[in-house]
Amino acid sequence: MSDELRVPTISDLASITIEDVNKFLSEKIKDASCPACTERSWSVIHDQTQLLSLIGMPTNGSFSVPPPAIPVIATVCVNCGYARVHVLGVIFQWKLDQSVAQ
Numbered sequence: 001m002s003d004e005l006r007v008p009t010i011s012d013l014a015s016i017t018i019e020d021v022n023k024f025l026s027e028k029i030k031d032a033s034c035p036a037c038t039e040r041s042w043s044v045i046h047d048q049t050q051l052l053s054l055i056g057m058p059t060n061g062s063f064s065v066p067p068p069a070i071p072v073i074a075t076v077c078v079n080c081g082y083a084r085v086h087v088l089g090v091i092f093q094w095k096l097d098q099s100v101a102q
């Protein structure tokens with residue numbers, strides 16, 4: 001992994017394909033069993049045209065457009081619905097590192 005992190009743009013993140021996500025997950029996830037039900041069947045939620053995000057909600061009544069957000073992909077256990085997220089910026093950095101290594 002590179003020590004120098006590049007802050008990805010939205011178009012950088014939108015360039016990440018479902019194939020990239022699946023390769024990232026198969027390389028990084030050592031135990032694919034669900035922490036809730038122990039099944040091993042996951043569905044990946046990622047749409048390059050509309051990124052999922054964790055969105056900040058100010059508690060002081062103010063707002064900003066767009067709101068502060070962390071783009072993510074989600075994986076959902078097909079058996080019990082347990083959901084987890086992975087930050088898309090980390091997947092982007094992994095993809096950059098892969099292209100440098102080749």
Ligand SMILES: [Zn+2]
Nearest residue numbers: 034037077080
């Ligand atoms: Zn489960």
